[in-house]
Amino acid sequence: MAEAVVIGAGIGGLAAALALQRRGWAVTVVERAQALEDVGAGLAVAPNAVRALDSLGVGEPVRALAALQGTAGIQRPDGRWISRTDAAAAEARFGEPTVVVHRAALVRVLAEALQPGTLRLGVPASEVSADGVVVTSEGTTTADLVVAADGLRSGVRAKLFPETAGPIYAGVTSWRFIVARPPGELVLSETWGEGKVFGVVGLGDGRVYCYATAPAPPQGSAADERAELARLFGGWHAPIPGLIAAADSVIRTDIRCLDPAPPTFHKGRVALLGDAAHAMTPNLGQGACQAIEDAVVLAAHVRTPDGTSSLSRALAAYSAERVPRTAAVAAASRRIGRMAGLSGAAARLRNTGMLLAGKLGPNLVLRQMDPVLAWRPPG
Numbered sequence: 526m527a528e529a530v531v532i533g534a535g536i537g538g539l540a541a542a543l544a545l546q547r548r549g550w551a552v553t554v555v556e557r558a559q560a561l562e563d564v565g566a567g568l569a570v571a572p573n574a575v576r577a578l579d580s581l582g583v584g585e586p587v588r589a590l591a592a593l594q595g596t597a598g599i600q601r602p603d604g605r606w607i608s609r610t611d612a613a614a615a616e617a618r619f620g621e622p623t624v625v626v627h628r629a630a631l632v633r634v635l636a637e638a639l640q641p642g643t644l645r646l647g648v649p650a651s652e653v654s655a656d657g658v659v660v661t662s663e664g665t666t667t668a669d670l671v672v673a674a675d676g677l678r679s680g681v682r683a684k685l686f687p688e689t690a691g692p693i694y695a696g697v698t699s700w701r702f703i704v705a706r707p708p709g710e711l712v713l714s715e716t717w718g719e720g721k722v723f724g725v726v727g728l729g730d731g732r733v734y735c736y737a738t739a740p741a742p743p744q745g746s747a748a749d750e751r752a753e754l755a756r757l758f759g760g761w762h763a764p765i766p767g768l769i770a771a772a773d774s775v776i777r778t779d780i781r782c783l784d785p786a787p788p789t790f791h792k793g794r795v796a797l798l799g800d801a802a803h804a805m806t807p808n809l810g811q812g813a814c815q816a817i818e819d820a821v822v823l824a825a826h827v828r829t830p831d832g833t834s835s836l837s838r839a840l841a842a843y844s845a846e847r848v849p850r851t852a853a854v855a856a857a858s859r860r861i862g863r864m865a866g867l868s869g870a871a872a873r874l875r876n877t878g879m880l881l882a883g884k885l886g887p888n889l890v891l892r893q894m895d896p897v898l899a900w901r902p903p904g
């Protein structure tokens with residue numbers, strides 16, 4: 526049986542392992558951390574990725590983790606709407622809802638779908654070569670296929686694509702936290718004001734996931750991140766100040782992306798996948814969704830792992846399909862980030878344009894998402 530080694534047990538690596546196992550590969554996942562990711566944050570899984578998860582046999586358990594979202598949209602800091610979308614209209618258009626799940630719960634669903642013994646936790650890969658040799662703390666293996674799903678700061682990318690620059694700072698930092706749902710009706714929305722963003726989303730376990738972004742110097746931190754959020758967003762519309770006050774653990778992450786990504790996502794027997802290949806800004810909520818797409822497409826191309834020449838053709842086909850797709854999604858995400866980051870007169874002009882687009886019909890707004898969300902897995 527052909528053997529694959531996956532480096533990294535994030536969402537991308539786990540999805541790739543599952544996709545390859547379902548195609549008959551013998552898969553080992555090596556993860557340097559001692560435990561699977563347990564970041565206290567939510568994650569939007571958009572219709573394109575929900576369909577990909579269906580093709581991996583885990584769409585239903587992921588849907589079961591999500592809360593149904595009702596009316597959503599974009600508001601101003603004083604609560605007035607800039608644009609409204611209806612989750613039902615979006616679901617009707619794309620055939621699937623966007624589900625928002627706890628990150629750790631999605632990781633668990635993927636990990637539990639793997640064959641027992643697939644995951645090797647606490648095992649860093651220290652050396653990877655294009656001919657499939659992987660050195661880990663447990664020894665040296667030569668794999669038919671290596672999937673480098675080792676994230677934003679991928680050591681494999683740095684070694685095999687030395688001409689590609691590393692991640693760059695996008696100029697904004699982010700905060701994420703989860704709190705109990707406050708009493709009363711909760712309007713789920715993203716609020717844009719003076720270059721800053723605050724988002725509120727319901728989770729399936731009844732809690733609320735909040736995220737925020739604001740321009741900041743790189744590698745900054747505050748003595749008290751909750752107080753920092755209160756300083757930046759405390760004057761915004763309800764329930765934002767109350768949600769911030771209820772937060773007891775706030776995660777701060779600088780937003781970094783690859784711009785540009787490597788020109789191909791493969792070298793020899795190694796395929797780059799997920800953030801290792803195309804880390805993007807989170808404005809479209811597509812980073813992990815694209816990693817899941819990568820996994821499904823990669824496994825479809827390498828489904829007959831019968832020799833070097835067919836593997837190299839398969840990986841070339843994987844790159845040919847995924848490089849333009851992920852570049853387009855990353856560019857769309859950066860565009861939304863730039864729009865959300867406007868302030869002053871430019872922001873007022875943006876708000877008027879979006880209000881007008883909304884009046885012309887919600888379908889106009891949704892249609893703009895077609896290229897991203899209407900994607901279907903191969904076969």
Ligand SMILES: Cc1cc2nc3c(=O)[nH]c(=O)nc-3n(C[C@H](O)[C@H](O)[C@H](O)COP(=O)(O)OP(=O)(O)OC[C@H]3O[C@@H](n4cnc5c(N)ncnc54)[C@H](O)[C@@H]3O)c2cc1C
Nearest residue numbers: 533535536537557569650675676799800810811812813814
């Ligand atoms: C604020 C924020 C909000 C976001 N919101 C969304 C969202 O709503 N929807 C969405 O789709 N995306 C979102 N994203 C993006 C998403 O988080 C990432 O795109 C996704 O997690 C990438 O998954 P990955 O598996 O490629 O990488 P990672 O999750 O980074 O996993 C890489 C793994 O590789 C391991 N590793 C690294 N080096 C080695 C080594 N040498 N040996 C062994 N293991 C190694 C690491 O320990 C890690 O576990 C968001 C990102 C941010 C910052």
